[in-house]
Amino acid sequence: MRSKFTHLASGAIVKNISGDLVKKTILPIPPLKEQQSIVVELDEIPAETKKLEAIYTQKLADLDELKKSILQKAFNGELTEVLV
Structure with missing residues (x-):
């Protein structure tokens, strides 16, 4: 999951993850x-x-x-x- 967010994050120096991105992400639940x-x-x-x-x-x-x-x-x- 971390690698997915890291890949989708934007920004050159500080990576940012938008709230919109988080809302759209499907989290696997055991x-x-x-x-x-x-x-x-x-x-x-x-x-x-x-x-x-x-x-x-x-x-x-x-x-x-x-x-x-x-x-x-x-x-x-x-x-x-x-x-x-």
Whole structure:
């Protein structure tokens, strides 16, 4: 659709699309079943986003704990090899 409007737009530097052109353009509309399927997918996005945000937050917390653990082991001398 974009390429159709780009092709029909006028103007040398700034392309303009007239309201008349838009009114005369026939837009393809997917069948109702496909529209409903799209709505279902779009409705799932916020829940998926929240889930990913929770995973990300947990990963940050885990990394912070790992950092603290490594520093604690370093200060206790547990990260160096003991030669016998």
